[in-house]
Amino acid sequence: MESKTLHPAGLTADMTTIELMAEPLRAGGWLVSEAYAPPARRPRTRGAPPLVRRLLIASAVAYFALVVLTPLVAVFYEAFRKGAEFYLASLSEPDALAAVRLTLILALIAVPLNLVFGVAAAWAIAKFEFRGKSLLVSLIDLPFAVSPVIAGLIYVLMFGLQGWLGPWLSAHGIKVIFALPGLALATIFVTVPFVARELIPLMESQGKDEEEAALVLGASGWQTFRRVTLPNIKWGLVYGAILCNARAMGEFGAVSVVSGHIRGETNTMPLQVEILYNEYNFVAAFAVASLLALLALVTLVVKTIVEARTHEVSAR
Amino acid sequence: MSSHPRRRRGVLPGFNLALGFTLVYLGAIVLLPLCALVIRSAALTVQQFWDVVTAPRLMASYRLSFGASFIAAAINTVFGLLLAWVLTRYRFPGRRIVDALVDLPFALPTAVAGIALTALYSNNGWIGRYLEPLGIKVAYTPVGVLIALVFIGLPFVVRTVQPVLEDLERELEEAAATLGATPWQVFSRVIFPVLLPALTTGFTLAFARAIGEYGSVIFIAGNMPMVSEITPLIIVTKLEQYDYTGAAAVATVMLLVSFSLILAINALQSWNRRRYTRQD
Amino acid sequence: MSIAIDKITRRFGAHAAVDAVDLEVGSGELVALLGPSGSGKTTLLRIVAGLEHADSGRILLHGSDMTDVPVGERNVGFVFQHYALFRHLTVFENIAFGLRVRPRRNRPADAGIKRRVEELLLLVQLANYGERYPNQLSGGQRQRVALARALAVDPRVLLLDEPFGALDAQVRKELRVWLRALHHDVRVTSVFVTHDQDEALEIADRVVVMNQGRIEQVATPAELLAAPATPFVRQFLEGARSLAPA
Numbered sequence: 001m002e003s004k005t006l007h008p009a010g011l012t013a014d015m016t017t018i019e020l021m022a023e024p025l026r027a028g029g030w031l032v033s034e035a036y037a038p039p040a041r042r043p044r045t046r047g048a049p050p051l052v053r054r055l056l057i058a059s060a061v062a063y064f065a066l067v068v069l070t071p072l073v074a075v076f077y078e079a080f081r082k083g084a085e086f087y088l089a090s091l092s093e094p095d096a097l098a099a100v101r102l103t104l105i106l107a108l109i110a111v112p113l114n115l116v117f118g119v120a121a122a123w124a125i126a127k128f129e130f131r132g133k134s135l136l137v138s139l140i141d142l143p144f145a146v147s148p149v150i151a152g153l154i155y156v157l158m159f160g161l162q163g164w165l166g167p168w169l170s171a172h173g174i175k176v177i178f179a180l181p182g183l184a185l186a187t188i189f190v191t192v193p194f195v196a197r198e199l200i201p202l203m204e205s206q207g208k209d210e211e212e213a214a215l216v217l218g219a220s221g222w223q224t225f226r227r228v229t230l231p232n233i234k235w236g237l238v239y240g241a242i243l244c245n246a247r248a249m250g251e252f253g254a255v256s257v258v259s260g261h262i263r264g265e266t267n268t269m270p271l272q273v274e275i276l277y278n279e280y281n282f283v284a285a286f287a288v289a290s291l292l293a294l295l296a297l298v299t300l301v302v303k304t305i306v307e308a309r310t311h312e313v314s315a316r
Numbered sequence: 317m318s319s320h321p322r323r324r325r326g327v328l329p330g331f332n333l334a335l336g337f338t339l340v341y342l343g344a345i346v347l348l349p350l351c352a353l354v355i356r357s358a359a360l361t362v363q364q365f366w367d368v369v370t371a372p373r374l375m376a377s378y379r380l381s382f383g384a385s386f387i388a389a390a391i392n393t394v395f396g397l398l399l400a401w402v403l404t405r406y407r408f409p410g411r412r413i414v415d416a417l418v419d420l421p422f423a424l425p426t427a428v429a430g431i432a433l434t435a436l437y438s439n440n441g442w443i444g445r446y447l448e449p450l451g452i453k454v455a456y457t458p459v460g461v462l463i464a465l466v467f468i469g470l471p472f473v474v475r476t477v478q479p480v481l482e483d484l485e486r487e488l489e490e491a492a493a494t495l496g497a498t499p500w501q502v503f504s505r506v507i508f509p510v511l512l513p514a515l516t517t518g519f520t521l522a523f524a525r526a527i528g529e530y531g532s533v534i535f536i537a538g539n540m541p542m543v544s545e546i547t548p549l550i551i552v553t554k555l556e557q558y559d560y561t562g563a564a565a566v567a568t569v570m571l572l573v574s575f576s577l578i579l580a581i582n583a584l585q586s587w588n589r590r591r592y593t594r595q596d
Numbered sequence: 597m598s599i600a601i602d603k604i605t606r607r608f609g610a611h612a613a614v615d616a617v618d619l620e621v622g623s624g625e626l627v628a629l630l631g632p633s634g635s636g637k638t639t640l641l642r643i644v645a646g647l648e649h650a651d652s653g654r655i656l657l658h659g660s661d662m663t664d665v666p667v668g669e670r671n672v673g674f675v676f677q678h679y680a681l682f683r684h685l686t687v688f689e690n691i692a693f694g695l696r697v698r699p700r701r702n703r704p705a706d707a708g709i710k711r712r713v714e715e716l717l718l719l720v721q722l723a724n725y726g727e728r729y730p731n732q733l734s735g736g737q738r739q740r741v742a743l744a745r746a747l748a749v750d751p752r753v754l755l756l757d758e759p760f761g762a763l764d765a766q767v768r769k770e771l772r773v774w775l776r777a778l779h780h781d782v783r784v785t786s787v788f789v790t791h792d793q794d795e796a797l798e799i800a801d802r803v804v805v806m807n808q809g810r811i812e813q814v815a816t817p818a819e820l821l822a823a824p825a826t827p828f829v830r831q832f833l834e835g836a837r838s839l840a841p842a
Contacts, residue, residue: 048499053406060402061414063395067467068420070442071432078435117341124334128326138578139342142350145574147528149548150567153555154349157356162560164352189345209680211328212647215667216674217694217749221329227697231684250425252531257552270427270531277431277535286435289428296423304416327647327667 075293078286090287098264099272099288103249105180106268110187110248111241118195118240123229125196126203127211137200143192151189152257155182178260183268186254191247195240202236203229235310239303246299250292353571356564368565377547380458384546385526388465389473393519396473397511403474404481422471426531433464434536456538461546464532469522476518480511513588520584524577528570598623598785599644599753604653606639613639615809616653621753621787626779628796629789631806632832637789638757640806644787645674645755657752673746673784677758679738681730687741688713688726694749716744719778736767743775747782756788760795772799793833797821805829 048056080087090096121140125133143151157163159176169176176182210232214224252270259266261275269288276285357365368374402408403415421429437444437454444454454460484507492502530548537544547570554563599621606614614636621627629637642648644655646667654663662670682690689696691713695704704712717723720740730738739759746754759775760768776799779786790796796803797817805812805820805828813825824830 052499056398057402057406057408060395060399061408061410064399064414064418067395067470068417070436071429071467072417072420072424074432074436074442075428078432117338120334120341121338124331124338127328128331128335130331130335136338136342139346141578142346145524145528145578146350147530147548147551147567147570147574149528149530149551150353150570153551153563153567154353156555157352157560157564158349160560162558185345189349192342192345208326208328209676209678210682212667213674213676213680213682213745214693214697215327216645216647216672217697217745218668218671219693219697220668223697224328225330227693228682231682246423250423250428252425252427253548256530257555270425273425273427273431274535282431282435285431289425289431292425292428296420296425296428299423300416300419303419327649 072293075286075289078282079290081286082283086283087287087290090284091291093284095264095267096272096284096288099267099269100291102180102183102265102267103269106183106187106255107245107248109184110191111245113188114191114195114244115237115241117192118197118199119233119237121196122199122203122233125200126206127208140196141193143189148190148251148253149257151254152186155185155189155258177258178262178266180266182258183255183266186258187248187251190251190254191244194244194247195237198236198240198243199233202233206232235306239306242299242302242306246296249295350571353564353567356561357568359561360565365565368562369569373541373545374547374550374566376542377545377550380461380544381527381547384458384461384465385523388462388469388526389519389523391466392469392473392522393515396470396518396522397477397515399470400474400477400481404478418474419471421468426468426529427535429467429532430464430535433467433532434460437463437536455536456540456544458537458544460536460538461533461544464536465526465529468529468532469526472521472525473515473518476521477511477514480514484510513584517581517584517588520577520581524574524581527573527577598625598658599787600654600656600659601640601644602654602656604640604643604650604655606636606643606648606650612809614643614650617809617811619804619811619814621785623785624783626776626786626788626799626801628800628803629787629806630793630796630803630832631791633791634808635806636809637791637806641755641757641787641789644753645672646670647674671749671752673749673751673754675739675742675746675754675756675759677761679730679742679762681738681741681745683730685729686726687717687722687728687730687733690730690741691716691745691748693745712748713744716748719747719781720744734767735763736771739763739771743778747784751784754784754786756786758789758791760790760792768795775799805832807832 121136124130125137156177158165159169159182160166161170161177163177166177176185210228211224214228215221219227249268250270251268252274255268256271256274259268259271261267261271263275267275269292273285273289273292276282276288360368399414399418403411403418434441434455436442437447437460439445439448439453439455441455447454452459454463488506488510489502492506493499497505528548530546530552533546534549537546537549539545539549547566551563551566551570554560554566599619601617601619604614604617605612617636617640629641631637639648643650646655646662646665650663654661656662657670657672682693685693692709695709695712698704713726714723717726720743722737722740722744725733725737725741730741733741739762743756743759760771763771772795779799788799797820800817802814802816803820804814807828813820813829815823815825820829821833824833
C-alpha cells in the first residue's frame with residue numbers, strides 16, 4: 001500500500017506531540033499533498049446561495065486584510081516615510097550593518113547545525129524501532145512550546161555571572177552571555193525542531209525499502225545515504241532549512257535576554273529594530289524591520305515554490 | 317544469537333551514531349539548561365516560591381496573559397474557520413496569495429510585527445485614529461496585547477482546519493442535501509461536528525503560542541505593571557534586576573503551564589486520530 | 597546445493613516467526629515458499645538475503661557459510677513486494693545502481709555498464725523505457741525493472757518477495773508465464789514467496805508449504821496435489837483451482 005494513514009489535521013497518525021506548534025507553515029503544505037491528493041473538485045450542485053457565498057468571501061478577505069495585510073504594508077510605508085534616501089542611509093549606518101552581519105553569522109551557525117541534527121534525529125527515529133521513541137520526538141518539539149524568554153533565561157542561568165558555570169568561565173576569560181556564543185545557543189535552541197520536524201514524517205512515509213534495496217545491491221552505508229536517502233529528502237531539507245533560517249534571523253525574545261544590547265557588537269537585526277524604536281528613531285527602525293519583512297516574504301515564496309516542486313515530483 | 321542484540325534493529329547502518337548524536341545534542345542544548353532552570357528555582361523554599369509566583373503584580377500578569385491569549389485564540393477560531401472554509405471551498409481572485417500569506421504571522425519576526433501593530437493602532441495610526449474618536453484606546457492598553465496575540469495566532473487555526481476541510485468527503489454533504497437538509501443544517505449538523513477536534517486543536521495551539529509570546533506584545537502593550545504587563549516580560553524584568561532566582565521561579569510556572577498544554581494537545585490529537593484515522 | 601538453510605529460528609518476543617527450519621534448494625531450481633500470511637515465509641526469505649538476522653541456525657550459499665556475512669556481500673538478488681525502485685533515478689540508473697556502487701577496482705567501465713543495462717532492458721522487454729522514472733511506469737513494468745535491477749549484479753541466487761502481490765489479476769497471470777520463461781533462460785537459483793496456491797503450483801519446480809513458522813511439506817506441485825502430507829496442506833490447497841503445473 002502506498003497510501004498513508006492521515007488524520008484530519010493532515011498529519012501522520014504517529015506524530016504524537018506538540019509538533020503542531022510548527023505546523024502553520026506546513027499543515028496545508030507539501031508533505032500532506034504528497035501523500036494524499038485531495039479528491040478532484042466537482043462543480044458544486046448545492047451549497048450556500050451565491051449571496052451568502054460572496055458575503056463569506058468578503059468577510060474572510062476583510063479579516064485577513066485587517067489582521068495580516070495592514071501590518072505588512074505599514075512596515076514598508078513607515079520605512080519609506082522620509083524617502084528612499086533616508087531609507088538607504090538608515091540601512092548603511094554602521095550599527096545597522098553590524099546587526100545584519102551578526103544576524104547572518106547566527107543563521108550560518110544555527111542552520112547547518114540543526115540540519116545535521118535534523119538528519120541524524122530523523123534517521124534514527126524514522127528508520128529504526130527503539131524504546132522511548134515518542135518521548136524523544138516530544139523532546140525535539142519541546143523548544144516550540146517554551147516561551148522564547150525562557151529559552152534565553154536558561155542560558156543566563158547556566159553561563160551568566162551568577163550562573164552555574166559563570167564564575168569558572170569569567171575566571172578563564174570566556175564570555176558566553178552578552179556575547180556571540182550565548183546568542184548562538186539561544187538561536188539554536190529556538191530552531192532545534194524545524195528540520196527534524198520536517199524530515200521525520202517524510203522519511204517515515206518513505207519507509208526502508210529503498211535503503212534495503214541499495215544494501216542488497218552491495219552499496220555501503222554511506223553510499224546508501226548519499227545516493228538513495230539524501231536525494232529522496234532533499235526538498236524536505238530545503239523546506240526545513242528555510243523555516244529554520246527565517247526563525248534564526250527573526251528571533252527576538254530569546255536573543256534579547258542573552259544579548260546585553262551592546263551596539264555594534266551583540267545586536268541582531270530584531271534587537272536593532274527594538275533599540276531604534278525605543279529611541280523614537282521610528283523610520284530607521286522600520287527600515288531595518290523592512291529587511292526582516294522582506295526575509296519573511298522571500299521565505300513564503302521559496303516555501304510556495306518548494307511545495308509546487310514537490311507536487312510536480314510526486315506527479316511525475 | 318544474543319551476542320548480537322544490535323542486529324535485531326535490522327540491517328540499516330548508522331543507528332548508534334545517529335541516536336547518539338541526537339541525544340547528546342538535545343541533552344546539551346535543551347535538557348541540561350532546562351534542568352538548570354528548575355534547579356535554580358528549587359533554591360527557594362516552598363513558601364518563598366509560592367510568595368514569588370503569587371505576588372499581586374504576577375497575578376495581574378497571569379490574568380492578562382491567560383485572558384488575552386484565551387480571547388485571541390477564540391477570535392481566531394471563529395475567523396480562522398471562516399478563512400479556511402473560504403480558501404478550500406471557493407475560487408476568487410487573489411485566493412492563492414491569501415493562502416500563501418496566511419503564514420506571514422509565523423514567518424514575520426515578532427519584533428517587526430510588534431512595531432507595525434503599534435504604529436497602526438496608536439492614536440495617529442491608520443487604524444487607531446478612527447478608533448480614538450469612538451473612545452477606544454488600543455495601543456498601550458490590554459486591548460493592544462489582544463491585537464498582537466490575534467495576529468500571531470491566526471495561522472495555527474487556519475492550518476489545522478484547512479486539511480480537514482480538504483479531506484472532507486463531498487458525498488457526506490451531498491447525502492445530507494438529498495435528504496432535504498438546508499445548507500445551514502448541512503454545515504451545523506454534518507460539517508461542524510467533523511471539524512470540532514481540529515478546531516479545538518487549533519484553538520489550543522494558538523493559545524499555547526500566545527501565552528509565551530513576547531516580541532510582538534511588548535511594543536504595543538505599554539507594559540504598565542498591574543495593567544498591561546505580560547508574564548514573560550516579568551521574567552525579563554526580574555532578570556534585569558539580577559533576581560535570577562525569582563525569574564527562574566516564574567519561568568518554572570510557565571513551563572508547567574506549557575507542559576500541561578502539550579499534554580492537552582496530545583490528548584486532542586489522539587482524539588482526532590481515534591475518530592478519523594483512515595484504515596487503508 | 598545452491599542454498600542451504602540449517603535450523604534457522606527467528607523470534608519476535610515469545611512468538612517464533614521462523615521455527616527451526618531446514619531447507620535445501622538445488623542449483624537452477626525455482627522454489628516457491630507458500631503459506632498464509634504470518635506463516636514466516638517472508639521472514640525466512642529476508643534471513644536468506646541477510647536483511648534480517650536469525651536468532652540461531654546457519655545460512656549457506658553455494659557451500660559457504662553466509663550467516664555472519666552482511667547483506668551487501670552475499671551477492672543475492674532481491675525483488676521487493678513494492679518494488680522499492682529508487683524514485684529519483686531513471687529506469688536505466690536503477691538497473692545500473694548495483695554496478696555503480698562497486699568499489700572502483702570491480703566497477704565496470706561506463707560502456708560496460710551501458711551494455712549490461714541495455715541487455716537487461718531487452719531481457720525484461722523494456723528496451724525503450726530506460727529514460728523513464730519509476731512513477732511513469734505501470735505496476736507490471738516496475739516489477740520487471742526491479743527484477744532487472746536484481747539481475748544486474750549477477751546474483752548467486754534470486755529472492756522474490758510476493759513478486760506479483762501488488763498487481764491486478766490479469767497482469768499477474770501474464771507475469772507468471774513470463775517469469776517462468778525467464779527463469780528457464782537465465783537459470784539462476786530462485787526462491788519466491790507467495791500466498792497464492794495457483795501461482796506456486798504453476799511456476800515452481802518445488803513448493804515449500806509453510807505454516808506458523810514451520811515447513812509442512814516440500815514437494816513438486818504434482819506430488820503436493822496427489823499426496824498432501826498434512827491436513828493443513830490439504831485444506832490450504834483446496835482453494836487451488838488450476839491443477840496444471842507448468
